Amino acid sequence: MTYLRIAKKTGLVLASTLLLAACSKDQLVGNGLRAYTIEHALPVILKTDDVTMICHANDGFTPIVKAFTKFNVETDMMLAFGLAGSSICTENQAIEKELWSSLSEKQGWTDIAIDARIAQQLLNKDAARKYLNAYNHTTSYFKKQYRYEFGEGTCPKFKQEVEELLFFVGSISALQAINNDVASGRLINVDMEIFPKVAHAMDCLDNQKWWGFPESLRAALTIILPESPEAETKAWQALQENANRGLQHGMRIGYATYAAIASIKGRDDHLRMALKGFETANNDKINRDYLLLDTIAEKQVRHLANRFWMRLEGRRAPTEGYSQFLDEKRQPDKSLDGMLDDI
Known part of the structure; x- marks a missing residue:
C-alpha cells in the first residue's frame, strides 16, 4: 500500500509538472492579460467618452495582443474589440478629408479638392481593412468556441454577456467595412454578401436588450434591397420605432443607424x-x-450632419443646432413675447 501511495503521489507531481511545462510563462502572461482586459479594463473603457484616447490606445495595444496568438492564447475577442476601436479615428480622418474636398470644390480649388479626395479614399481603405479584420476575428471566435458560422445555422448559446457585446461590435464592424470600402472606391473589395449574413445573425441577439439594433439592421437590409415599395415603407417605420426603443434604454445608436441608412438612400426627409x-x-x-458606444454614434451622426450642411450651405454643421436647418420655417420663440411692448 505504501508503494502504491508513493506511486500515486509521484504520478500527480509528474502530471502537474508536465501541465505547467505545457503552459509557458508567455501563455500564462497572455491569459492573464486577456482576463484582466475583459473582466476589468473593458467595463471601464465602455464608460468613457474619450473616443480619441481609445483609438490611440488600441493602436498601441492591438499588436501586443496579436503577439500572444502564437502561444495558444485566445486573442480573437481582444483583437476584434481593438481593431474596431482603432478604426474609428482612421474613419474620422477620412471624413475630414471628404469635407475639405467638398469645400475646396465649391471654392473652385480643383487641385486641392482632388488631392483631398484621394487622401480620403486611402484613409477609407485603411478603415475598411481594420473593420473587416475586426469582423473576421469575431467570426473566428464564434467558429472556434461554438462551431458557429456567422449568419448561418443555429445561434450560439452565449456563456457571457461580453460574447453578446462581441457579436454586436463585430456586426457593426462588418457594416462599417462595407461602408468605408464603398467610400474608398472599392479599394478593398469587401464581399457584399456579408451584409445579409450579418442581418440574419441578428436573430441571435435580443432586440430589447440591445437597444433595437437587431431589428434596425434587418430593416436597413430591406430598405437597401427592397422587395416592394410596401416592404420599404414598413422598414422605414421599423427604423423609427427601434430608434425610439433604444432611447428608452438611454442609447441613441438606433438614430445613428436611421441617419446612416437615410444618407445612403438619399432620403433627406428621413x-x-x-x-x-x-x-x-x-x-x-x-x-x-455604454457611454463610449453612444459617443461613437454621436460622432457618426455629426459626420452625416456635416455632409448634409456642406451640401446645402457650403460649410459644416454648427456646433449646436445641427438639426435646425436654415431652409425650414422657424417657430417664433415664445419667451420673447411681450418684450417689446413697453418700447
Whole structure:
C-alpha cells in the first residue's frame, strides 16, 4: 500500500509538472492579460467618452495582443474589440478629408479638392481593412468556441454577456467595412454578401436588450434591397420605432443607424428626422455603462450632419443646432413675447 501511495503521489507531481511545462510563462502572461482586459479594463473603457484616447490606445495595444496568438492564447475577442476601436479615428480622418474636398470644390480649388479626395479614399481603405479584420476575428471566435458560422445555422448559446457585446461590435464592424470600402472606391473589395449574413445573425441577439439594433439592421437590409415599395415603407417605420426603443434604454445608436441608412438612400426627409431625433434626445438619460458606444454614434451622426450642411450651405454643421436647418420655417420663440411692448 505504501508503494502504491508513493506511486500515486509521484504520478500527480509528474502530471502537474508536465501541465505547467505545457503552459509557458508567455501563455500564462497572455491569459492573464486577456482576463484582466475583459473582466476589468473593458467595463471601464465602455464608460468613457474619450473616443480619441481609445483609438490611440488600441493602436498601441492591438499588436501586443496579436503577439500572444502564437502561444495558444485566445486573442480573437481582444483583437476584434481593438481593431474596431482603432478604426474609428482612421474613419474620422477620412471624413475630414471628404469635407475639405467638398469645400475646396465649391471654392473652385480643383487641385486641392482632388488631392483631398484621394487622401480620403486611402484613409477609407485603411478603415475598411481594420473593420473587416475586426469582423473576421469575431467570426473566428464564434467558429472556434461554438462551431458557429456567422449568419448561418443555429445561434450560439452565449456563456457571457461580453460574447453578446462581441457579436454586436463585430456586426457593426462588418457594416462599417462595407461602408468605408464603398467610400474608398472599392479599394478593398469587401464581399457584399456579408451584409445579409450579418442581418440574419441578428436573430441571435435580443432586440430589447440591445437597444433595437437587431431589428434596425434587418430593416436597413430591406430598405437597401427592397422587395416592394410596401416592404420599404414598413422598414422605414421599423427604423423609427427601434430608434425610439433604444432611447428608452438611454442609447441613441438606433438614430445613428436611421441617419446612416437615410444618407445612403438619399432620403433627406428621413435624414432630417433622424438628426432631429438624435440631437433632441435627453443627454441626462444616456446609459453611462455604454457611454463610449453612444459617443461613437454621436460622432457618426455629426459626420452625416456635416455632409448634409456642406451640401446645402457650403460649410459644416454648427456646433449646436445641427438639426435646425436654415431652409425650414422657424417657430417664433415664445419667451420673447411681450418684450417689446413697453418700447
